[in-house]
Amino acid sequence: xxxxxxxxxxxxxxxxxxxxxxxxxxxxxxxxxxxxxxxxxxxxxxxxxxxxxxxxxxxxxxxxxxxxxxxxxxxxxxxxxxxxxxxxxxxxxxxxxxxxxxxxx
Numbered sequence: 001x002x003x004x005x006x007x008x009x010x011x012x013x014x015x016x017x018x019x020x021x022x023x024x025x026x027x028x029x030x031x032x033x034x035x036x037x038x039x040x041x042x043x044x045x046x047x048x049x050x051x052x053x054x055x056x057x058x059x060x061x062x063x064x065x066x067x068x069x070x071x072x073x074x075x076x077x078x079x080x081x082x083x084x085x086x087x088x089x090x091x092x093x094x095x096x097x098x099x100x101x102x103x104x105x
Contacts, residue, residue, distance in 0.1 A: 043080030060086040
């Protein structure tokens with residue numbers, strides 16, 4: 001039997017949730033929209049598809065190194081990708097995270 005806990009208790013945090021009072025490094029609001037528009041204007045074609053010789057329009061703005069892995073939210077860490085390439089890259093990153101941290105299932 002556990003002893004009683006008095007005082008205000010923090011609710012348990014899910015493994016993927018940010019700890020409280022940890023700053024969010026993602027740009028939000030007008031600054032984020034402006035940078036997203038800049039990436040789409042500079043890279044109208046998907047970067048991954050161009051490497052394979054295809055010309056597909058950019059749909060998504062992607063962080064090259066994810067913020068969760070220490071990437072920054074600056075322009076040099078962003079790229080334009082089409083939806084299928086972005087989904088594949090995100091799935092691969094989630095799989096790698098699951099392999100390195102099995103508690104994140």
